[in-house]
Amino acid sequence: MADDLSIKLAETIKKIKPFNEESASLADHHSDRLTKPPGSLGKLESIARQLAGISGQLWPDLSRKAVIVMAGDHGVCEEGVSAFPQAVTPQMVMNFLNGGAAVNVLARQAGADVVCVDIGVNADLAHERLVCRKIVRGTANMAKQPAMTREETVQAILVGIEVVNEQVKQGFRLFGTGEMGIGNTTASAAITTVLTGLSPEESVGRGTGINDAGWLNKVDVVKRAIELNQPDASDPIDVLAKVGGAEIAGLVGVIIGAAANGCAVVIDGYISSAAALVASRLAEQSKPYMIASHLSQEKGHLKLLESIGLSPMIQLEMRLGEGTGAVLCFHFIDAALHLMQEMATFESAGVSKG
Incomplete structure (x- = not known):
């Protein structure tokens, strides 16, 4: 299998x-x-x-565009790495589906669709617009064991590819990456640390707005997770499985799937960029298909982008995620083509x- x-x-x-x-x-x-x-x-x-x-x-005709929001929970939340409880993940998924989140507002303005995918939420969700592709019910706590198995990780990447394939069949030609998952900046920082050589102190940011004590704890959690799991930096899937997340893996698939379909993919913030880094290591030929949208306030974002070879279009001091920066940059892409x-x-x- x-x-x-x-x-x-x-x-x-x-x-x-x-x-x-x-x-x-x-x-x-x-x-x-x-x-x-x-x-x-x-x-x-x-x-x-x-x-x-x-x-x-x-x-190219890029009039049909979509931001694909991958949603998944993280077991590492048990370590107190977020200012928000894990229950926010499914609550925000329903907010996306009902059109009330920031990414929905910006997508409407940009003439883009929001495609929300449950790839790893630790809850039973039902909505007519939800794309149900659940691989795990939240990852395991990476500070105690690998977040996912290798098979689950590859399955999640393939989900992202399949979702893009479905959208391409419907006529979409421009994609943005979005995500929702309390705890996912911790996983992204761990991925960044392993694949770039940055220290946890350089890669760990404030996420949902943690204080100094929370930041020190988050740094320690990333260190412990890497020391325990010993992810192999030469094997991006191993890194993603041991210290990543289902929604990050799904976004790796979105990026590779867009490239395989000859479509540009606009990378959102820190979490999406961690997925882009993994995608670039798995498929270096996918890099020319990536467009970096904005520079997040997350501490390691600039060095993460530089390690891929990407330069952000804008800097608005954002750190929301969801795909908000990617959708904002759809306007600049439209402007470039119109000019x-x-x-x-x-x-x-x-x-x-x-």
């Missing part, structure tokens, strides 16, 4: 096509013909170039070129 799952994951990774440098160069050429100094639109020009290279089209399509060229406008 485990071998079959791993083969399925490997087959998906093989489907990821190389970045199309020819299309990207055509986008550069067109951008340089527009009525502006070369490079003056900064990252908007870079985004347009990247989207052309991802899609193989100069102006490239609608601006006059020097020739068509009769403007002298410098």
